[in-house]
Amino acid sequence: MNPDLRKEREAATFNTELLTHILDGGSERTRRRREIESLVIGDPDFCHEDANFLSRSERYEAAVKKSALMIMKMREYGISDPDEIYYYKCIANGSHPEAIGLHFVMFLPTLKSLCTPAQMDKWLPLALSFQVIGTYAQTEMGHGTHIRALETTATFDPATQEFVLNSPTVSSIKWWPGGLGKTSNHAIVLAQLYTQGQCHGLHAFIVPIRAMGTHEPLPGVVVGDIGPKFGFDEIDNGFLKLENVRIPRENMLMKYAKVEPDGRYIKPPSDKLTYGTMVFIRSMVVGESAKAISKACTIAIRYSTVRRQSELRPGEPEPQILDYQTQQFKLLPLLATAYAFHFVGQYMRQTYLRITGDINLGDFSELPELHALSAGLKAFTTWVASAGIEVCRMSCGGHGYSHCSSLPGIYVNFTPTCTYEGENTVMMLQTARYLLKSYTQASAGQKVSGMVSYLNEMSQQRLQPQQVSARSTSVNLKDLSSLVEAYKIRASKLVELAAKSLQTELQLMKTKEDAWNHCSIDLVRASDAHCHFVIVKLFCSKLAEVEDTAVHSALYSLAHLYALHGVYQNTGDFLQAGLLTVPQLTQVTQQLKELLSQIRPNSVALVDAFDYRDEMLNSVLGRYDGNVYDNMFEWARKSPLNQTEVHNSFYKYLKPLQSKL
Ligand SMILES: CCCCCCCCCC/C=C\C/C=C/C(=O)SCCNC(=O)CCNC(=O)[C@H](O)C(C)(C)COP(=O)(O)OP(=O)(O)OC[C@H]1O[C@@H](n2cnc3c(N)ncnc32)[C@H](O)[C@@H]1OP(=O)(O)O
Numbered sequence: 095m096n097p098d099l100r101k102e103r104e105a106a107t108f109n110t111e112l113l114t115h116i117l118d119g120g121s122e123r124t125r126r127r128r129e130i131e132s133l134v135i136g137d138p139d140f141c142h143e144d145a146n147f148l149s150r151s152e153r154y155e156a157a158v159k160k161s162a163l164m165i166m167k168m169r170e171y172g173i174s175d176p177d178e179i180y181y182y183k184c185i186a187n188g189s190h191p192e193a194i195g196l197h198f199v200m201f202l203p204t205l206k207s208l209c210t211p212a213q214m215d216k217w218l219p220l221a222l223s224f225q226v227i228g229t230y231a232q233t234e235m236g237h238g239t240h241i242r243a244l245e246t247t248a249t250f251d252p253a254t255q256e257f258v259l260n261s262p263t264v265s266s267i268k269w270w271p272g273g274l275g276k277t278s279n280h281a282i283v284l285a286q287l288y289t290q291g292q293c294h295g296l297h298a299f300i301v302p303i304r305a306m307g308t309h310e311p312l313p314g315v316v317v318g319d320i321g322p323k324f325g326f327d328e329i330d331n332g333f334l335k336l337e338n339v340r341i342p343r344e345n346m347l348m349k350y351a352k353v354e355p356d357g358r359y360i361k362p363p364s365d366k367l368t369y370g371t372m373v374f375i376r377s378m379v380v381g382e383s384a385k386a387i388s389k390a391c392t393i394a395i396r397y398s399t400v401r402r403q404s405e406l407r408p409g410e411p412e413p414q415i416l417d418y419q420t421q422q423f424k425l426l427p428l429l430a431t432a433y434a435f436h437f438v439g440q441y442m443r444q445t446y447l448r449i450t451g452d453i454n455l456g457d458f459s460e461l462p463e464l465h466a467l468s469a470g471l472k473a474f475t476t477w478v479a480s481a482g483i484e485v486c487r488m489s490c491g492g493h494g495y496s497h498c499s500s501l502p503g504i505y506v507n508f509t510p511t512c513t514y515e516g517e518n519t520v521m522m523l524q525t526a527r528y529l530l531k532s533y534t535q536a537s538a539g540q541k542v543s544g545m546v547s548y549l550n551e552m553s554q555q556r557l558q559p560q561q562v563s564a565r566s567t568s569v570n571l572k573d574l575s576s577l578v579e580a581y582k583i584r585a586s587k588l589v590e591l592a593a594k595s596l597q598t599e600l601q602l603m604k605t606k607e608d609a610w611n612h613c614s615i616d617l618v619r620a621s622d623a624h625c626h627f628v629i630v631k632l633f634c635s636k637l638a639e640v641e642d643t644a645v646h647s648a649l650y651s652l653a654h655l656y657a658l659h660g661v662y663q664n665t666g667d668f669l670q671a672g673l674l675t676v677p678q679l680t681q682v683t684q685q686l687k688e689l690l691s692q693i694r695p696n697s698v699a700l701v702d703a704f705d706y707r708d709e710m711l712n713s714v715l716g717r718y719d720g721n722v723y724d725n726m727f728e729w730a731r732k733s734p735l736n737q738t739e740v741h742n743s744f745y746k747y748l749k750p751l752q753s754k755l
């Protein structure tokens with residue numbers, strides 16, 4: 095064990111194990127998670143070559159092999175609970191995407207949410223036995239965001255009781271779906287439904303694309319891989335062109351919308367039910383943001399305690415780089431963010447399960463809240479985590495740039511979350527749409543509920559101006575509940591500002607849509623402030639559940655740092671809302687510095703509490719034992735370029751060059 099890391103662990107003021115239990119949701123869950131992780135770690139089938147040294151094709155093949163292994167092994171061990179499957183996959187996949195991931199996260203959930211009982215009886219056993227391997231094909235080359243404009247058509251032919259699927263233009267070719275290029279033999283295709291000469295908008299269809307058995311593309315199906323990307327090397331994101339492909343009527347997913355044998359169309363109770371799987375993934379991605387940023391922090395903070403550089407005091411040994419205030423300022427707010435996102439991820443998951451439970455019972459009333467919350471939090475957390483991973487990488491200096499740190503891999507595989515499942519700006523604008531609707535309702539005296547209920551207070555205050563002016567607005571920077579209140583007021587002010595901006599634009603005789611576009615910066619800012627408030631509020635509520643005083647104190651400091659750092663980053667908003675005064679700006683910085691010094695001695699324990707096994711981090715810089723340098727040398731020696739002492743290119747190009755000049 096590296097002596098610096100040992101000292102850090104010994105100096106922690108709280109019991110790391112207790113905090114791990116809180117993160118896991120109880121000691122029994124920690125025990126079971128570790129038990130499952132050990133199944134993978136002790137399994138020689140999962141001891142594979144470092145993916146960094148493989149070509150893309152080799153990485154894809156290794157990932158498919160791993161997917162197949164995971165399925166077989168989990169069946170063998172009887173692992174079927176969704177949380178346990180998740181534990182198993184997290185350790186087996188590390189920070190790499192899963193080759194047949196789309197089958198699990200989109201194909202199966204879409205079947206479960208949109209199939210009739212008869213369809214479920216047919217497709218679910220096929221999908222669960224992997225006779226059918228599926229993907230979710232929505233995005234087209236020409237349209238990803240604006241899905242109402244998708245061009246793929248599904249035209250009902252009553253004579254044969256079939257739908258005929260077509261990609262009428264180049265821009266209508268399905269583009270991007272994961273696992274589409276080579277892995278899947280079926281796709282859930284989102285297409286414009288035509289029946290009795292009328293278009294009824296987007297609907298989901300199960301389309302066989304490769305023959306079961308031979309895996310050859312079926313007639314009329316042009317399918318393949320879209321080529322190398324920024325990351326996601328394991329995944330065959332694909333293209334799909336459909337040329338008069340016929341599928342039976344029963345292949346339209348008909349739980350809600352239906353096409354009768356005579357071609358009559360029956361409307362669903364809500365046309366947004368087709369979008370349910372996206373809402374599911376957006377809700378889950380919030381927790382994935384926590385995972386990605388906590389991994390990056392673990393690596394960067396452990397390394398920052400092992401790495402010694404420069405000189406703090408003349409003549410003294412080089413200090414640990416985490417002792418530089420600037421290094422703490424880069425990393426500790428991100429550590430606080432990781433904790434905040436973890437608790438918000440848990441909340442989002444529970445909220446998703448609760449509201450979809452109601453939807454399954456026919457109560458759609460909370461769908462708009464779920465959509466707005468999942469869209470906004472998905473965007474907020476993925477943006478912050480993406481930028482944060484990059485800060486972690488740079489905080490490791492040169493070694494952070496090496497794949498041995500794992501940070502480049504974490505970044506390239508995480509950053510597309512800002513784009514997929516709804517491009518982030520577009521998602522923020524969806525949240526803004528809900529905020530403005532809620533604002534209008536609250537302003538008209540109607541009570542709004544859920545996470546926007548603070549808008550009720552705002553409308554009450556407007557009715558009683560004398561109370562507002564009497565209220566002291568300045569935030570107490572040392573008091574967390576005062577900070578939560580400040581975030582709430584900032585959010586309501588920015589929602590109000592966006593609403594006024596929209597009204598002004600509308601008065602300029604613009605159409606509603608033009609007016610919306612002309613204030614979309616304000617709208618995104620309002621959504622951002624709303625999400626920020628939700629996160630600060632949820633983090634603080636979590637503290638009330640923590641019984642152990644030492645752990646409570648460590649988490650309290652993190653929550654305080656998270657809230658205060660947000661004020662520091664958004665001083666303009668807080669000043670504009672009258673929540674902060676110019677003289678207080680120095681206090682913000684001062685208070686931040688105090689919190690950094692308070693958290694610094696616990697920083698290694700706080701990342702240890704995430705309990706990432708070395709096998710999951712796969713990072714030389716982030717090793718638990720801190721033996722970085724020996725292992726870095728060993729890792730580099732494995733590079734394919736080092737397999738011969740003299741590379742072939744020397745004989746082919748350099749030697750002839752030398753002989754000519
Ligand atoms: C088990 C563990 C899981 C871990 C997960 C790990 C991550 C998985 C890794 C997998 C990797 C990659 C997978 C990627 C997959 C994909 O990317 S699939 C494709 C995703 N595509 C999108 O997200 C497209 C984004 N666009 C849209 O969603 C819509 O077009 C948009 C919302 C922008 C607009 O929709 P319109 O129909 O045009 O609606 P609009 O007119 O604007 O609004 C009408 C009305 O409807 C409300 N609305 C919109 N969407 C929803 C929804 N989903 N649910 C409920 N309500 C919705 C909207 O707010 C409006 O309401 P209003 O009352 O009229 O204001």
Ligand SMILES: Cc1cc2nc3c(=O)[nH]c(=O)nc-3n(C[C@H](O)[C@H](O)[C@H](O)COP(=O)(O)OP(=O)(O)OC[C@H]3O[C@@H](n4cnc5c(N)ncnc54)[C@H](O)[C@@H]3O)c2cc1C
Binds near residue numbers: 236
């Ligand atoms: C790794 C990866 C995996 C994917 N997997 C799948 C999959 O499995 N299945 C699938 O169907 N798709 C998948 N996708 C596609 C993904 O869902 C889309 O890329 C995504 O929805 C964004 O759409 P777009 O690419 O058309 O972006 P665009 O909509 O073209 O966005 C480009 C820019 O335009 C802006 N913009 C667009 N519309 C608006 C607006 N209304 N207001 C303001 N600004 C706007 C955006 O903010 C952005 O800055 C995947 C993508 C990636 C990168």
